[in-house]
Amino acid sequence: MVISFSRPFETSRNHSALSLNTVGIKLDHSELMLKDKILGVRRKIVAHSDIDFMHFKSSVLDIEGFPFPYLQYDETLLFNPEELRLIERLLRELKFYISTFVIDLSKNNPGVLEFYKQPVARL
Incomplete structure (x- = not known):
């Protein structure tokens, strides 16, 4: 979910990030804060495993x-x-907004x- 949500907003390999204004989305303050939190989780935890946010435990089990x-x-x-x-x-x-934008784009251009x-x- 974090990766899927973040993908349109992150710039990668010379591809620009999605502008909310381009597709007509207006977020209120709480939505913007949540968007920033999700992007922060993606940048700090998911993509780069920042040790400052990590809980780690190692143990030895006798099996x-x-x-x-x-x-x-x-x-x-x-x-x-x-x-x-x-x-x-x-x-x-x-x-919804991205789909509407792409449908309008396909009609007009x-x-x-x-x-x-x-x-x-290649792998």
Whole structure:
């Protein structure tokens, strides 16, 4: 959810980020704060595993006489229930406005959407 929400707002490899104004979305103060929190979680915790936000525990379990290392991570990807409801509403709103923008673009300037991007990297 964090990655999906953040993707349009992050600049990557010379591709510009989405402007909310471009697609006609106006967020109120609490929505902007939540958007910033989600992007912060993406930048600090999901994308880069910032040690300042990490809970880490290591222990050794005895499994039938075999010492087994057990590593636990909790990188505090926690949003309260109210924030989760707002995130869901924001995602639905974003999807609606982006879809409307793309539909209007396809009507008014279909050539802009006619392209195919091939991956530059291979696994």
